Amino acid sequence: MASVEQVPAAAKNGTNPGIPVENPATGETIATIPTLSTAEVKALVGRARAAQPAWEAIGFEERGKVLRRAQKWVTDNSERIIATIVSETGKTYEDAQLAEIMYAAAAFGFWAKEAPNLLADEPVKSANPLVKGKKLVVRYRPVGVVGVIGPWNFPLTNSFGDCIPALAAGNSVILKPSEVTPLTSLLMAEGLRASGLPEDVFQVATGDGATGAALIDEVDFVMFTGSTKTGKKVMERAAKTLTPVGLELGGKDPMIVLSDADVERAANAAAYYSMNNGGQVCISIERVYVEAPVYDQFVARVTEKVGKLRQGRSSGPGSVDVGAVTFPPQLDIIDSHVRDAVAKGARVLTGGRVADGPGMFYEPTVLVDVDHTMSCMTEETFGPTLPIMKVADADEALRLANDSPYGLQASVWSKDLRRGEALARRVEAGTVCVNDAQVNYTALELPMGGWKTSGLGTRHGAGGIRKYTQQQTLLVTRFAGKRDPHMFPYKKRTTQLLGKLTRLLYGRGKRD
Numbered sequence: 366m367a368s369v370e371q372v373p374a375a376a377k378n379g380t381n382p383g384i385p386v387e388n389p390a391t392g393e394t395i396a397t398i399p400t401l402s403t404a405e406v407k408a409l410v411g412r413a414r415a416a417q418p419a420w421e422a423i424g425f426e427e428r429g430k431v432l433r434r435a436q437k438w439v440t441d442n443s444e445r446i447i448a449t450i451v452s453e454t455g456k457t458y459e460d461a462q463l464a465e466i467m468y469a470a471a472a473f474g475f476w477a478k479e480a481p482n483l484l485a486d487e488p489v490k491s492a493n494p495l496v497k498g499k500k501l502v503v504r505y506r507p508v509g510v511v512g513v514i515g516p517w518n519f520p521l522t523n524s525f526g527d528c529i530p531a532l533a534a535g536n537s538v539i540l541k542p543s544e545v546t547p548l549t550s551l552l553m554a555e556g557l558r559a560s561g562l563p564e565d566v567f568q569v570a571t572g573d574g575a576t577g578a579a580l581i582d583e584v585d586f587v588m589f590t591g592s593t594k595t596g597k598k599v600m601e602r603a604a605k606t607l608t609p610v611g612l613e614l615g616g617k618d619p620m621i622v623l624s625d626a627d628v629e630r631a632a633n634a635a636a637y638y639s640m641n642n643g644g645q646v647c648i649s650i651e652r653v654y655v656e657a658p659v660y661d662q663f664v665a666r667v668t669e670k671v672g673k674l675r676q677g678r679s680s681g682p683g684s685v686d687v688g689a690v691t692f693p694p695q696l697d698i699i700d701s702h703v704r705d706a707v708a709k710g711a712r713v714l715t716g717g718r719v720a721d722g723p724g725m726f727y728e729p730t731v732l733v734d735v736d737h738t739m740s741c742m743t744e745e746t747f748g749p750t751l752p753i754m755k756v757a758d759a760d761e762a763l764r765l766a767n768d769s770p771y772g773l774q775a776s777v778w779s780k781d782l783r784r785g786e787a788l789a790r791r792v793e794a795g796t797v798c799v800n801d802a803q804v805n806y807t808a809l810e811l812p813m814g815g816w817k818t819s820g821l822g823t824r825h826g827a828g829g830i831r832k833y834t835q836q837q838t839l840l841v842t843r844f845a846g847k848r849d850p851h852m853f854p855y856k857k858r859t860t861q862l863l864g865k866l867t868r869l870l871y872g873r874g875k876r877d
């Protein structure tokens with residue numbers, strides 16, 4: 366397991382008292398990490414800036430070698446990484462293996478392979494006669510130093526994961542992990558060192574929100590993943606230095622089950638994609654709308670499945686299905702959503718309360734008779750709860766699905782693929798799955814990003830790496846005379862000729 370010994374030297378010199386890191390499944394303190402001050406963050410960024418030009422200069426191939434070695438390091442050290450993730454998040458072995466180890470291992474290889482393609486110079490052809498014969502090129506240059514600020518729910522995938530394309534593009538990176546789960550990031554710093562990453566190209570700034578805020582002031586791009594509330598603060602802070610930001614924020618993903626759905630598959634998916642990682646997934650199914658004809662059957666199947674889930678501290682593969690609530694205040698939010706629903710007339714079909722200790726657990730919960738006056742249907746719960754609402758038809762489901770400030774993901778379930786896809790296209794969300802959920806995240810070729818208050822920009826796909834670069838346009842004139850016709854001095858005849866040319870080129874369109 367990672368320990369305070371893995372804290373970088375700069376962090377050890379921190380002047381602030383340390384932050385205890387707890388195992389949420391047991392309540393034990395497993396490490397203490399320092400809070401970096403503003404001056405210490407500045408020093409970290411100074412070193413990152415000094416190291417970056419050489420990292421950029423070695424090119425894609427050499428950087429790719431380091432990333433491929435890191436990929437191997439992740440698979441060679443997977444048990445150690447899983448143990449660290451499980452100890453600081455309280456999640457299950459499987460949640461750490463499937464959604465974190467597999468993701469990181471794939472991501473190192475993907476960005477090593479794709480960075481040279483996605484960031485290659487792009488020759489451009491223009492129809493404009495003024496630039497005929499000239500060389501036109503768009504190129505992507507790393508921004509310099511990228512600050513990544515991450516959440517606690519996936520310390521490897523969502524916190525560290527965004528560092529990989531930033532590094533592949535040729536940037537130095539400073540990662541500010543959540544104070545709740547910093548150990549995985551520190552372990553990854555060790556992994557990158559062991560893989561031959563040059564000193565100071567990747568550093569971890571441990572600390573709280575103030576450390577994150579200090580980082581924003583110093584870097585050239587901020588990649589933030591976390592709540593919408595903090596995301597707004599990040600954007601506001603970055604505006605002071607006009608620093609660009611990428612924001613991956615909260616969600617309230619709706620699931621729409623149509624009457625012609627495969628109810629058994631939909632029920633299995635609802636149980637899994639609402640409860641995996643203890644429901645602490647930005648793209649968890651957070652609310653369900655079911656067409657009346659299959660509502661009873663769907664509710665019965667989901668309740669049976671959720672009721673059978675084994676919850677507790679993970680002691681290895683296959684030991685439990687649902688892990689702990691990682692962040693202490695989250696337990697109160699989850700419970701308040703359930704209490705609010707019950708007070709307004711909802712029924713709890715299974716679960717519905719904080720589980721007995723030790724550790725922080727909320728029982729996997731199914732709620733029915735819910736509506737949009739209840740916070741469980743409108744606010745991000747981020748826990749193992751599933752509210753299910755009966756709707757008259759697909760139009761009502763769509764209206765309710767879109768009745769949200771969030772727009773991260775959604776899913777539509779129907780055996781009629783044409784109908785399912787047509788409905789999916791009307792949902793206001795960055796990603797919509799038909800007869801599936803969440804697995805889109807594993808396809809790194811697919812852009813992933815939220816609409817509305819769920820975010821700004823995308824991760825994965827071309828946008829997932831180009832955001833860490835500055836686009837530069839190059840125009841090179843190879844063959845030319847001493848003076849082009851449009852240059853000074855202006856002459857009546859040339860001006861008239863240019864006017865004729867404009868009419869010839871653009872004035873022949875049909876008029877209605």
Ligand code: NDP
Nearest residue numbers: 516517542543544573574577578591592595613614615647
């Ligand atoms: P928070 O917004 O609370 O924190 C995210 C990060 O920001 C943490 O490292 C936090 O530090 C830091 N931070 C806090 N205040 C500031 C500040 N003023 N300036 C800069 N940084 C700051 O999110 P959570 O950690 O609670 O994560 C859960 C949220 O993340 C959920 O809303 C979830 O939906 C979202 N999420 C979104 C994803 C997506 O892809 N769209 C993926 C995963 C999660 P500290 O923890 O030390 O306070």
